[in-house]
Amino acid sequence: MNKKGIAIxxxxxxxxxxxLEVIAANRSLFRVEVxxxxxxxxxxxxxxxxxxxKxxxxxSEKAYQLVYSALAELPIKVLCGSEALAEVVEHPGIDIVLTAMVGYSGLLPTIRAIEAGKDIALANKETLVVAGALITRLAKEKGVRILPVDSEHSAIFQCLVGEAENSxxxxxxxxxxxxxxxxxxxxLAGVTKAQALKHPNWTxxxxxxxxxxxxxxxxxxVIEAKWLFDLADSQxxxxxxPQSIIHSLVQFDDGSMKAQMGLPDMKLPIQYALGYPRRLPSDFPRFNFLDYPTLTFEKPDMETFQNLELAFLALKKGGNLACILNAANEIAVEAFLEDRIGFLEISDIIVTAMAKVPFVKDPSIEDYVQTDAATRDLALSLIANSTVS
Ligand SMILES: NC(=O)C1=CN([C@@H]2O[C@H](COP(=O)(O)OP(=O)(O)OC[C@H]3O[C@@H](n4cnc5c(N)ncnc54)[C@H](OP(=O)(O)O)[C@@H]3O)[C@@H](O)[C@H]2O)C=CC1
Ligand SMILES: CC(=O)[C@@H](O)[C@H](O)COP(=O)(O)O
Ligand SMILES: [Mn+2]
Structure with a gap:
C-alpha cells in the first residue's frame, strides 16, 4: 500500500x-514530506x-542558518520565511497537510494547499474562523477534504459517519x-497568566x-463547526x-443523539484525521466508566465569559466580523501573556474592535488581509493606552 505523504x-x-508520535507509531502508513x-x-x-x-x-530568519548547517549533510531542503511556508504545501509528494500552526498564520498556506488539491487535516481553527465561507467554497471547487482535528469537531465528524441520508x-x-x-x-479581574495557563484537562x-x-x-x-458541517447558527x-469525556454530540431530526467519548487525548483525533477513512489501532489508555461514575453538564455563563456571546454575534452578522473578532483576540491574548493587560480586558478589546473596524458584508481574500491588519493596529493602540502595565 502507498504511504500517505504528510506535511505538518x-x-x-x-x-x-x-x-509525529502518531506517525512514529504508524511508519508503514505515513511518510513525512514537510x-x-x-x-x-x-x-x-x-x-x-x-x-x-524532503x-x-x-x-524566523535568525534561526535559518542554524537549521541549514545542522541539516547540511542530509538530503533535506531548508527554507525560510512565510512565502516558503505557503509554497511548500504545493509539493507533489504531499497527500495531506496538517495545519498545526497557531492563529491567522494558517490562512494563506491553507488556501495554497487547497488550491494545489491537497486534503487538509485542520487543527488551525482560526483559518475557518477568519475565512470559513471562502475556504469551504474553495475546498468544494477543488474536491479537497477538510478533515477536522479539533477534538469536538472530530467527535461530530465521527458521529456523522454513515449518516449522509439523515438531517x-x-x-x-x-x-x-x-x-x-x-x-x-x-x-477574573485579578487572575494571572499562570492561573489561566492551567487547563483542567488538556495540555x-x-x-x-x-x-x-x-x-x-x-x-x-462554534464558528468552525458552522463551516465544517454547513449549519445555521441556531443549530x-x-x-x-467539566470532565471532557464526551467530546461533542449530534442530534438528528428523529431526536436521537450520537456522542463520541474517550479520555482527553489529542492523538486520537489527529490519528483519525490522518488515517481517515480507516480507524488505526492504538494502545492509548482506554476510558472506563467506573473511573468516571459522574459525568456532569452545565449551562455556559456567557454574562461572565463574554467571548462566547461575541462569537455567536460574529456568526450571526457574518461578513468580516469573525475575522475582526479573531485578530483582536490574538493581539489581546498575546498582550495578556506578556502581562500588558488584565484578563477581562481581552473581551473589552474585542468588543471595541468589532464596533470600530469597518464591516464588509461579502469579503474577498484581500478584504480579510486588510481587516486583519486594521484590527491588529487598533487592538495594539488600545493596549498601548491600557493602564495595567
Ligand atoms: N493543542 C491542542 O491540543 C489543540 C490545538 N488546536 C489548534 O491547533 C493549532 C495549534 O495549536 P498548538 O499546537 O496548541 O499550538 P502551539 O503553540 O503549541 O504550536 C504552534 C506551532 O505553530 C508554529 N508557529 C507559531 N507561530 C507561527 C507563525 N506565525 N507562522 C508559522 N508557524 C507558527 C510554532 O512554531 P515554534 O514552535 O517554532 O514557535 C509551533 O510549531 C491552533 O490553531 C489551536 O487552536 C485545536 C485543538 C486542540
Ligand atoms: C483539545 C481541544 O480540542 C481543545 O479545543 C479543548 O477542547 C479545549 O478545551 P475547552 O473545552 O476548555 O475549550
Ligand atoms: Mn477543541
Whole structure:
C-alpha cells in the first residue's frame, strides 16, 4: 500500500509533536514530506533528523542558518520565511497537510494547499474562523477534504459517519469551562497568566489555553463547526462538561443523539484525521466508566465569559466580523501573556474592535488581509493606552 505523504505545518507545537508520535507509531502508513516551525530551530532539527522529510521551513530568519548547517549533510531542503511556508504545501509528494500552526498564520498556506488539491487535516481553527465561507467554497471547487482535528469537531465528524441520508437537527459542542468555571467577574479581574495557563484537562499551546480560559476557544469552535458541517447558527449549542469525556454530540431530526467519548487525548483525533477513512489501532489508555461514575453538564455563563456571546454575534452578522473578532483576540491574548493587560480586558478589546473596524458584508481574500491588519493596529493602540502595565 502507498504511504500517505504528510506535511505538518507547526510540527514543533503541541499538535505537531503529537502528530509525529502518531506517525512514529504508524511508519508503514505515513511518510513525512514537510515539517515547519516558527522559531524553535533545535526541535525542528531533531524532528528532521528523525523523520527525514524532503523539506523543512523555519519562519524566523535568525534561526535559518542554524537549521541549514545542522541539516547540511542530509538530503533535506531548508527554507525560510512565510512565502516558503505557503509554497511548500504545493509539493507533489504531499497527500495531506496538517495545519498545526497557531492563529491567522494558517490562512494563506491553507488556501495554497487547497488550491494545489491537497486534503487538509485542520487543527488551525482560526483559518475557518477568519475565512470559513471562502475556504469551504474553495475546498468544494477543488474536491479537497477538510478533515477536522479539533477534538469536538472530530467527535461530530465521527458521529456523522454513515449518516449522509439523515438531517442534523443540532449539534452540541462540549466545553470544559476552563480553569475559571464558576468564577465571577470580580475574581477574573485579578487572575494571572499562570492561573489561566492551567487547563483542567488538556495540555496545549499557550494561545489556545488562554482561549479556553476566556471561553473564546468555544466561540471559535462554534464558528468552525458552522463551516465544517454547513449549519445555521441556531443549530449549534454549547454545554459545559467539566470532565471532557464526551467530546461533542449530534442530534438528528428523529431526536436521537450520537456522542463520541474517550479520555482527553489529542492523538486520537489527529490519528483519525490522518488515517481517515480507516480507524488505526492504538494502545492509548482506554476510558472506563467506573473511573468516571459522574459525568456532569452545565449551562455556559456567557454574562461572565463574554467571548462566547461575541462569537455567536460574529456568526450571526457574518461578513468580516469573525475575522475582526479573531485578530483582536490574538493581539489581546498575546498582550495578556506578556502581562500588558488584565484578563477581562481581552473581551473589552474585542468588543471595541468589532464596533470600530469597518464591516464588509461579502469579503474577498484581500478584504480579510486588510481587516486583519486594521484590527491588529487598533487592538495594539488600545493596549498601548491600557493602564495595567
Ligand atoms: N493543542 C491542542 O491540543 C489543540 C490545538 N488546536 C489548534 O491547533 C493549532 C495549534 O495549536 P498548538 O499546537 O496548541 O499550538 P502551539 O503553540 O503549541 O504550536 C504552534 C506551532 O505553530 C508554529 N508557529 C507559531 N507561530 C507561527 C507563525 N506565525 N507562522 C508559522 N508557524 C507558527 C510554532 O512554531 P515554534 O514552535 O517554532 O514557535 C509551533 O510549531 C491552533 O490553531 C489551536 O487552536 C485545536 C485543538 C486542540
Ligand atoms: C483539545 C481541544 O480540542 C481543545 O479545543 C479543548 O477542547 C479545549 O478545551 P475547552 O473545552 O476548555 O475549550
Ligand atoms: Mn477543541
Amino acid at each position: 505545518l507547526g510540527s514543533t507545537g503541541s499538535i505537531g509533536t503529537q502528530a 515539517l515547519t516551525a516558527h522559531s524553535n530551530a533545535r526541535l525542528l532539527i531533531q524532528q528532521a533528523q528523525k523523520f527525514k522529510p 523539506t523543512v521551513v523555519i519562519g 442534523i437537527e443540532k449539534i452540541i459542542l462540549t466545553a470544559s469551562g476552563g480553569p475559571f468555571r464558576g468564577k465571577d467577574r470580580a475574581y 496545549m499551546g499557550a494561545k489556545i489555553t488562554i482561549d479556553s480560559a476566556t471561553l473564546m476557544n468555544k466561540g471559535l469552535e 449549534i449549542e454549547v454545554i459545559v462538561h
